[in-house]
Amino acid sequence: MKLSTSFEMKELDSRSINEFKIPDIVLMENASRGTFELIKKQFGNIEGVRVSVFAGLGNNGGDAMAIARHLYNAGANVLVNLVANPDNLNPSPKINYDILCSMNVPINIINHIDDINEVFLAHSQIIIDGLFGIGLSRKIEGLFYEIIEKINKSNAFIVSVDIPSGINADTAECLGIAVKADLTATFALAKPGQFLYPGRLYCGQLEVVDISTPKQLLDDFKPTFNALVKDDFVIEDRPKNSHKGNFGHIAIVGGSIGKSGAVILAANAALRSGAGLVSAVVPNCINTAFESSCIEAMSYPVKDNNGFFSKESFDDIVCFVKDKDVICFGMGLGVFDDGLDLLESLLELKKPMVIDADGLNVLSKDVGLLQKACAPVILTPHPKEFSRLVGKTTSEVLKNRLNLVKEFAKKYNVILILKMADTLISDGESIFINTSGNPGLSTGGSGDVLSGIIASLVAQNNDALYASCLGVYLHGLSADLALSDYSEASLLPTDVINYLTKAIEAIKTKAQ
Numbered sequence: 001m002k003l004s005t006s007f008e009m010k011e012l013d014s015r016s017i018n019e020f021k022i023p024d025i026v027l028m029e030n031a032s033r034g035t036f037e038l039i040k041k042q043f044g045n046i047e048g049v050r051v052s053v054f055a056g057l058g059n060n061g062g063d064a065m066a067i068a069r070h071l072y073n074a075g076a077n078v079l080v081n082l083v084a085n086p087d088n089l090n091p092s093p094k095i096n097y098d099i100l101c102s103m104n105v106p107i108n109i110i111n112h113i114d115d116i117n118e119v120f121l122a123h124s125q126i127i128i129d130g131l132f133g134i135g136l137s138r139k140i141e142g143l144f145y146e147i148i149e150k151i152n153k154s155n156a157f158i159v160s161v162d163i164p165s166g167i168n169a170d171t172a173e174c175l176g177i178a179v180k181a182d183l184t185a186t187f188a189l190a191k192p193g194q195f196l197y198p199g200r201l202y203c204g205q206l207e208v209v210d211i212s213t214p215k216q217l218l219d220d221f222k223p224t225f226n227a228l229v230k231d232d233f234v235i236e237d238r239p240k241n242s243h244k245g246n247f248g249h250i251a252i253v254g255g256s257i258g259k260s261g262a263v264i265l266a267a268n269a270a271l272r273s274g275a276g277l278v279s280a281v282v283p284n285c286i287n288t289a290f291e292s293s294c295i296e297a298m299s300y301p302v303k304d305n306n307g308f309f310s311k312e313s314f315d316d317i318v319c320f321v322k323d324k325d326v327i328c329f330g331m332g333l334g335v336f337d338d339g340l341d342l343l344e345s346l347l348e349l350k351k352p353m354v355i356d357a358d359g360l361n362v363l364s365k366d367v368g369l370l371q372k373a374c375a376p377v378i379l380t381p382h383p384k385e386f387s388r389l390v391g392k393t394t395s396e397v398l399k400n401r402l403n404l405v406k407e408f409a410k411k412y413n414v415i416l417i418l419k420m421a422d423t424l425i426s427d428g429e430s431i432f433i434n435t436s437g438n439p440g441l442s443t444g445g446s447g448d449v450l451s452g453i454i455a456s457l458v459a460q461n462n463d464a465l466y467a468s469c470l471g472v473y474l475h476g477l478s479a480d481l482a483l484s485d486y487s488e489a490s491l492l493p494t495d496v497i498n499y500l501t502k503a504i505e506a507i508k509t510k511a512q
């Protein structure tokens with residue numbers, strides 16, 4: 001699903017106005033009418049319902065005043081709080097202000113927090129938040145801060161116009177304070193700040209309102225950000241005359257003493273998501289554990305050294321994996337001498353590769369190795385692992401993750417998956433934000449399952465970017481569907497694997 005940054009949205013709006021000759025006031029009217037329809041859908045009869053409308057100094061305030069008109073016409077008991085000098089309004093908000101004045105809709109000009117009619121606010125069933133939209137440009141302070149504090153204390157149903165005021169539409173950052181909405185009606189396209197954390201927590205139910213932005217503009221628009229939703233994916237039925245060779249052979253290279261589970265989870269996840277064959281290359285000491293827990297996969301035990309891969313086994317490993325379709329490297333690998341040599345030899349095989357966990361820690365010793373890769377490479381770090389790859393602290397990574405993810409993917413020509421509650425995926429051109437998943441995934445082993453799923457999708461001939469997006473989405477969706485039987489606290493990676501069947505089915509049928 002395409003998203004638009006505030007800059008991109010302003011571009012789209014100005015092209016609608018200048019190239020397609022749609023007057024600004026028409027866009028505003030469509031935005032407000034669409035929002036009003038959503039409110040009506042939520043409340044049914046609006047007659048007599050008490051509504052406090054908060055309108056700021058920009059076009060977001062203009063939308064709010066137009067919404068106030070629709071509510072008033074529908075019989076609502078409306079009070080508009082305009083936090084601006086009417087003489088300074090932009091032309092379209094000014095038109096909406098003048099209409100309200102001519103209709104005798106009550107308007108309070110708010111210069112001080114005490115100007116707010118407390119009694120009316122306390123008895124309001126609905127609050128319209130039109131203080132700031134995509135034009136928010138700095139920290140919220142003073143009067144606006146106090147107003148948002150008051151809005152958030154209310155028990156009313158809060159509708160944010162375009163985006164909860166206080167949330168940066170591009171980064172999702174809360175600029176000091178932000179409205180906690182029950183419903184956010186956003187215009188033309190949703191914004192990244194509505195899918196990234198913390199902004200996502202403030203939106204409530206998110207609805208996209210069509211404001212008549214021309215179809216050509218939206219079709220041609222190449223977004224920087226996308227949100228991953230079910231409709232982005234197609235999973236075909238298998239051909240009736242298929243055989244296991246059609247669905248790829250994955251070599252999982254990983255495991256060490258005490259960490260056989262990581263390989264077992266990845267192998268089972270790969271099989272459940274459709275891989276034709278899975279072989280695990282493991283240090284000999286964990287082979288029995290692997291074989292007894294994962295009967296459908298094959299294993300290739302190699303010489304170990306104190307529980308880890310031995311340097312003497314590297315040639316053997318490379319020889320075994322060289323005719324496989326995809327290499328999945330690093331789960332439970334541990335850190336051992338010369339791991340970098342093994343990784344280098346694997347990259348030289350020119351096979352698609354998924355690198356995870358300790359594989360990433362090995363890679364972080366010489367990220368330049370990636371330049372040797374001639375086939376798609378997918379990296380799946382969590383923020384700590386990514387911080388080692390980019391040589392920054394985790395907090396620096398988190399602060400600047402949108403740029404870092406894209407820059408890293410571009411520089412090293414890889415698909416970078418930064419695993420978080422709002423996982424980001426980038427190929428160096430676009431950024432995809434995952435929308436599935438829940439805190440039940442915050443448990444050891446979830447990442448191993450993800451690597452297995454992605455390797456499996458690559459083995460089934462999906463393009464690396466598509467496989468990464470679908471894999472991340474499926475992983476989260478399985479966890480979401482598993483909550484019908486498990487709680488977030490009790491959910492295990494094994495349950496996520498078992499729910500892959502339902503997740504794949506849900507994507508096939510697009511049913512909830």
Ligand SMILES: NC(=O)C1=CN([C@@H]2O[C@H](COP(=O)(O)OP(=O)(O)OC[C@H]3O[C@@H](n4cnc5c(N)ncnc54)[C@H](O)[C@@H]3O)[C@@H](O)[C@H]2O)[C@@H](O)CC1
Nearest residue numbers: 013027028058059060132133134135136137138139140162
């Ligand atoms: N043609 C368009 O541009 C359309 C715009 N629409 C609405 O317009 C909104 C964007 O309007 P604007 O660009 O006017 O921006 P906003 O209405 O979001 O507010 C911008 C104004 O707030 C001020 N401001 C920013 N941060 C502040 C802060 N922390 N404290 C105090 N003042 C601050 C700015 O200086 C500017 O005057 C959208 O979110 C949407 O609701 C819709 O009406 C659809 C059409």
Ligand SMILES: Nc1ncnc2c1ncn2[C@@H]1O[C@H](COP(=O)(O)OP(=O)(O)O)[C@@H](O)[C@H]1O
Nearest residue numbers: 419420421437438439441442444445446447448
């Ligand atoms: N709160 C959450 N919401 C959604 N997904 C989550 C959440 N917490 C963790 N995840 C997902 O779970 C996985 C955890 O991976 P990782 O940290 O590598 O775990 P491990 O190394 O223990 O397997 C990632 O895919 C991450 O996106």
Ligand SMILES: [K+]
Nearest residue numbers: 132161163165
């Ligand atoms: K708003």
